[in-house]
Amino acid sequence: MAYENLYNEYNNNPEIEAFIPLAQQPRFGIIATILSLLFISGALMTAYSKKSIVPKFLIYTFLSAIGSILFAIAAIFVSDSVGVYV
Numbered sequence: 001m002a003y004e005n006l007y008n009e010y011n012n013n014p015e016i017e018a019f020i021p022l023a024q025q026p027r028f029g030i031i032a033t034i035l036s037l038l039f040i041s042g043a044l045m046t047a048y049s050k051k052s053i054v055p056k057f058l059i060y061t062f063l064s065a066i067g068s069i070l071f072a073i074a075a076i077f078v079s080d081s082v083g084v085y086v
Contacts, residue, residue, distance in 0.1 A: 022081065029077030032070045039067030 020028065043063035046056055 020077075025077045025081040029074050029081060032074035032077060036067045036070035036074055039063050039070060043067060
């Protein structure tokens with residue numbers, strides 16, 4: 001491929017825009033971290049409650065799954081926002 005063809009293809013392609021702008025990612029990362037800590041804390045409080053095993057297991061599973069998903073989202077947002085500036 002000639003340099004001219006490569007240059008033309010590069011300039012003719014549309015710009016890629018982020019789904020969530022980089023300036024807003026730290027805010028979403030902090031919110032997701034706080035929410036994940038709340039859900040995981042709720043899961044731990046449920047584990048030490050006096051309820052029977054079946055409802056306790058279902059509530060714990062739901063809260064820990066949501067907390068884990070939010071923590072993964074927070075890790076992605078924080079690594080994107082911090083990794084750009086390092």
